Amino acid sequence: MVFSSIPFIFLFLPAAVLVYLLTPARYRNLVLLLENLVFYACSALPALPVLACLIVADYLCGLSIYRYRRSKKRARVPLIIGVCINVICLLFMKHKLFYFSFLTLPAESKLGFDFLIPIGISIYTLQGISYLADLYRNRVKVQRHFVSFAMYLSMFPQMICGPIVRYSDISETVVSRQTNANTISKGYNLFIRGLAKKLVLADTMLSLWKTVKEMDYATLPVLTAWLGILGFAFGIYFYFSGYTDMARGIAKILGFEFPMNFNSPYTAKSLTDFWRRWNISLTVWCKSYVISPLGKKHDSFLITMFRLILLWALMGLWYGNGWNFLLWGLVLGVLIAVEQLFLSPLLEKLPILIQRIYTIVIVLCAWVIFEIKDVTQVWAYYKAMFTGNAGSWGELFAGGGSFFADGTSLYLLGCYAVILLICILGSGSLIHNLGLKCEQRSSRAALGLRIASEIVLTLLCLLILAGGAGIGTTFFVHF
Amino acid sequence: MNKKMISPVMGCVLSLTLGVLALVWPQKPSAEPQASVPASSALELHKNKISRWNQTLQNRLPGSQFFIQANNHLSLLISGPKIDQVFCLKDRLVENIGAANPITARRNTEAVNQFVSRYGEDIPIYFSLVPSAQEVYREQMPDAPNVLDQTSFITNIYGDSKQNTSLSSNNSAYSKTAASDYGALQDVSAIDVHTALLANQKQDLYYHTDSNWTSLGAYTAYGSLVTSMGLSAISSDSFNIEHVQYDYLGNLYQKTLVRKGSPDRIDLYTYAPNTVIDRVIRYEGTKSQTSSSMYYYETLNTPNAMDVFLGQDCGVTKIHTTIDTGQDLLLFGDEYAKPLLQFLSLHYRSITFVNLSKYTDDQASLIKPADYDTILFLYQVKNYISDISVAARLPNIGETENS
Numbered sequence: 001m002v003f004s005s006i007p008f009i010f011l012f013l014p015a016a017v018l019v020y021l022l023t024p025a026r027y028r029n030l031v032l033l034l035e036n037l038v039f040y041a042c043s044a045l046p047a048l049p050v051l052a053c054l055i056v057a058d059y060l061c062g063l064s065i066y067r068y069r070r071s072k073k074r075a076r077v078p079l080i081i082g083v084c085i086n087v088i089c090l091l092f093m094k095h096k097l098f099y100f101s102f103l104t105l106p107a108e109s110k111l112g113f114d115f116l117i118p119i120g121i122s123i124y125t126l127q128g129i130s131y132l133a134d135l136y137r138n139r140v141k142v143q144r145h146f147v148s149f150a151m152y153l154s155m156f157p158q159m160i161c162g163p164i165v166r167y168s169d170i171s172e173t174v175v176s177r178q179t180n181a182n183t184i185s186k187g188y189n190l191f192i193r194g195l196a197k198k199l200v201l202a203d204t205m206l207s208l209w210k211t212v213k214e215m216d217y218a219t220l221p222v223l224t225a226w227l228g229i230l231g232f233a234f235g236i237y238f239y240f241s242g243y244t245d246m247a248r249g250i251a252k253i254l255g256f257e258f259p260m261n262f263n264s265p266y267t268a269k270s271l272t273d274f275w276r277r278w279n280i281s282l283t284v285w286c287k288s289y290v291i292s293p294l295g296k297k298h299d300s301f302l303i304t305m306f307r308l309i310l311l312w313a314l315m316g317l318w319y320g321n322g323w324n325f326l327l328w329g330l331v332l333g334v335l336i337a338v339e340q341l342f343l344s345p346l347l348e349k350l351p352i353l354i355q356r357i358y359t360i361v362i363v364l365c366a367w368v369i370f371e372i373k374d375v376t377q378v379w380a381y382y383k384a385m386f387t388g389n390a391g392s393w394g395e396l397f398a399g400g401g402s403f404f405a406d407g408t409s410l411y412l413l414g415c416y417a418v419i420l421l422i423c424i425l426g427s428g429s430l431i432h433n434l435g436l437k438c439e440q441r442s443s444r445a446a447l448g449l450r451i452a453s454e455i456v457l458t459l460l461c462l463l464i465l466a467g468g469a470g471i472g473t474t475f476f477v478h479f
Numbered sequence: 480m481n482k483k484m485i486s487p488v489m490g491c492v493l494s495l496t497l498g499v500l501a502l503v504w505p506q507k508p509s510a511e512p513q514a515s516v517p518a519s520s521a522l523e524l525h526k527n528k529i530s531r532w533n534q535t536l537q538n539r540l541p542g543s544q545f546f547i548q549a550n551n552h553l554s555l556l557i558s559g560p561k562i563d564q565v566f567c568l569k570d571r572l573v574e575n576i577g578a579a580n581p582i583t584a585r586r587n588t589e590a591v592n593q594f595v596s597r598y599g600e601d602i603p604i605y606f607s608l609v610p611s612a613q614e615v616y617r618e619q620m621p622d623a624p625n626v627l628d629q630t631s632f633i634t635n636i637y638g639d640s641k642q643n644t645s646l647s648s649n650n651s652a653y654s655k656t657a658a659s660d661y662g663a664l665q666d667v668s669a670i671d672v673h674t675a676l677l678a679n680q681k682q683d684l685y686y687h688t689d690s691n692w693t694s695l696g697a698y699t700a701y702g703s704l705v706t707s708m709g710l711s712a713i714s715s716d717s718f719n720i721e722h723v724q725y726d727y728l729g730n731l732y733q734k735t736l737v738r739k740g741s742p743d744r745i746d747l748y749t750y751a752p753n754t755v756i757d758r759v760i761r762y763e764g765t766k767s768q769t770s771s772s773m774y775y776y777e778t779l780n781t782p783n784a785m786d787v788f789l790g791q792d793c794g795v796t797k798i799h800t801t802i803d804t805g806q807d808l809l810l811f812g813d814e815y816a817k818p819l820l821q822f823l824s825l826h827y828r829s830i831t832f833v834n835l836s837k838y839t840d841d842q843a844s845l846i847k848p849a850d851y852d853t854i855l856f857l858y859q860v861k862n863y864i865s866d867i868s869v870a871a872r873l874p875n876i877g878e879t880e881n882s
Contacts, residue, residue, distance in 0.1 A: 005529065006536040010498030014491045185483035188490065204558050214578075215624050224624075253487075407622030415559025447482065454486035462493055467550020468537045 001043040003160055003246050004198050004470040009461075012039065016156075017253055021179060029151045029174070032254065039156035040119065047118030050089065055150045057085045058128040062149070065135050066142035075136055082132040086125040093121050094321055120159035122318055126285055127153060131167040133289050140168045148174050157250040161243035163261040163281035166288070170256055177255030187252030189454060194245025196457045197238040199464045201426060204419050206235035208412065209371075217377060220384035221402065223409035229364050229385070231416070232371055234423040237266065240279070259284075266363070266427045269355035270347050271336045274363055275312075282318060286311050305341070309333035319370070324378075328370040335362060501539045548736035555737065560621060562735045568619055570740030571687040572731035573612045576627045579864035581660035586870035587863055588636060588662035591856060594873050595667045598848050605708055606640070606856040607670040608633045608863060609692070609700060609815050612685035615676045629860045630673060636863075637671075638663025667856075670707040672700035686743045689729020690861075691785055694720075694746045697818035704819075708853060710826050718748040723787065724779045733782065745784060747774055748821045755800045755825055762795040765841050773798060773820060788817035794838035795845045798830045809851040811835060811873070813866075815859040827853075833876070836868040840875065848877045 061082030212228025316329020388403030684696030
């Protein structure tokens with residue numbers, strides 16, 4: 001059951017929220033846990049035992065860590081056991097095919113490994129590890145109440161695409177939280193914006209990318225190649241940020257405050273800046289629980305760079321089980337390292353526009369690696385992007401424009417121009433800043449505008465969903 | 480109520496209302512179940528499950544047609560003139576034929592070649608591929624990518640076979656595949672109907688709201704066909720053109736719910752001097768149904784109005800005429816062949832029309848290819864590249880003769 005589907009939007013979500021809000025506060029954790037389990041069962045029933053086992057394992061390990069809290073040495077044992085269980089589950093369940101591609105097994109024997117990646121496994125395993133690690137470091141109090149702990153680990157809003165919520169971020173609200181008109185209203189605003197991002201922007205942009213992806217790269221002109229990868233870049237951004245906004249919005253309605261996960265990453269002025277704005281919760285998690293334990297802040301330069309590259313390799317692998325994800329992470333990690341080593345001082349002197357162009361070009365080129373699994377095809381796509389498949393520079397510039405654009409390029413540009421413009425505006429902070437200015441001038445007008453936009457987006461999203469769209473793009477259905 | 484709660488309450492009430500209505504609303508009579516692609520993996524199976532669940536609820540929504548229509552119009556605004564493989568042009572809907580499946584096309588061609596090697600020595604065998612509206616009206620089409628160059632495809636299939644063709648591909652932007660990928664016909668007379676269709680493209684050769692060709696389109700192709708088969712085409716003046724329906728909205732409209740241009744008119748071409756049809760026998764399995772006309776008027780003004788020609792698709796249809804030529808035709812084809820039979824029936828004592836996608840093994844005794852004077856294969860490009868039934872069933876035709 002994905003968020004942008006009729007069963008979820010028309011049935012599960014409104015019923016779940018209503019039941020939750022009508023439940024007395026002391027029973028809300030139990031009700032939310034039951035709702036989480038119903039969601040999980042409807043989405044991936046065969047994987048429910050995996051979630052259940054991990055919840056029990058993390059809970060028991062947490063109690064053991066707390067029990068042996070006075071002896072770090074003894075507390076380390078349940079920590080290591082708990083972390084290992086989570087890591088093994090994640091590696092085996094999610095990355096099985098990646099690892100087995102090393103082996104030359106006959107196709108039939110691989111079928112046994114063709115089971116679904118349990119939904120949300122990339123989320124709740126990392127959250128489980130964060131809980132155990134923070135507990136070990138005395139950053140959080142142990143959660144003795146099994147229902148509350150299970151509720152935290154299995155929360156349905158984040159099961160599709162995150163964000164990864166560390167226990168330390170919401171430990172207080174797990175125990176006690178408030179819901180009122182303000183939180184519900186703000187939560188709904190976040191949710192409906194996220195849903196609109198996914199249904200209108202992400203799905204449309206990904207259909208542009210899908211069209212270009214199916215073309216022959218050997219005949220692709222420059223404009224078509226760039227339109228295609230722009231489609232992917234906006235598609236993946238609005239897909240992820242849309243789902244994250246939906247998760248944060250639902251969480252807010254329920255009384256939780258999930259951290260922001262995307263901060264206008266395509267307005268970044270450097271790769272380092274992009275890294276700080278993209279999938280923030282994953283970056284924070286990796287830094288807190290993988291990179292920091294590996295070294296200190298003032299380690300040697302080489303060690304710091306190694307940790308950076310490792311960080312990005314892990315982040316790449318988080319997205320999926322394939323060489324392309326690992327390569328994407330490594331390439332970005334190396335480029336960020338090079339930037340921090342050499343380029344930062346130079347970049348800062350350049351005009352902001354140049355910095356942004358530099359960043360966006362590299363990010364777009366990196367997305368090619370991320371999405372196209374065949375390395376030879378990656379190279380062919382780069383060739384199309386930068387040469388339009390001209391045999392030489394002379395041919396490129398003497399070709400009369402045919403290598404830059406053809407009828408198909410103009411057709412695609414014509415079809416998607418408006419939505420591309422909306423994506424460009426939506427991926428920046430212009431609309432947000434306009435909203436703030438409106439708020440400063442007249443809070444009443446700003447509220448009216450907000451309500452009007454929410455109503456329009458609600459009707460638009462319901463129309464799109466009822467018209468049968470919404471589930472066509474589920475390329476990251478399992479995380 | 481706090482003003483901030485207007486939209487959350489509205490959203491919750493609307494969505495829950497729609498959801499409950501989708502569950503309790505009386506169900507419409509189920510349409511023909513859509514064939515689903517077998518899942519090739521657990522992930523595909525799961526995606527199919529999500530899709531089916533979503534589709535079921537969406538179909539049950541009251542006013543679902545309105546929602547689909549509105550959604551499709553919105554899609555036209557934000558992502559161009561194509562909805563679900565249908566181009567919405569200014570005055571017509573045109574089905575997109577994307578890249579050909581070389582395996583299917585090659586297997587079909589191999590099956591035809593094998594058939595020809597069994598019967599081609601004694602019986603003249605002809606083969607014709609009919610391009611779709613997308614090819615004939617190419618000048619009206621946008622420069623969309625991933626569109627099959629049907630002329631190139633047809634040329635590749637025809638290969639070095641005895642051709643009556645002036646096919647040439649003149650658009651390199653369309654996707655092409657090497658000739659060897661599709662296979663090539665051998666020792667069969669390939670007939671070019673493309674040229675005649677292109678020469679008359681200003682006429683309504685294809686419906687504006689359906690993927691099929693009109694009776695006029697079929698007549699246009701008929702001239703090239705019968706000439707190549709050594710016959711003389713009957714002039715259009717010899718026909719009564721009966722306008723039997725003026726408001727037909729075909730399968731492409733049903734798919735998109737987008738109106739482009741006027742509704743279609745369905746015409747029947749009946750032979751003016753006299754009725755030549757003696758009887759038409761339709762075989763579904765071994766059960767047969769006999770009628771005195773090839774037209775099934777009761778299907779008009781229904782969503783299946785195209786079944787006016789020979790009724791619902793079935794495996795074997797035998798048409799017996801009063802034409803005293805002594806010649807019997809065996810025709811392998813798809814839905815494009817049905818309107819064509821209005822004209823072919825004027826040249827043969829009998830025509831056995833075999834639709835291999837509906838053919839069942841228990842109909843084997845109905846077809847003995849050696850008993851026919853002429854054999855014709857006529858397929859539209861789209862079916863030839865996507866439907867494996869020619870490869871799957873043609874080898875079984877005539878096996879009872881040989882055993």
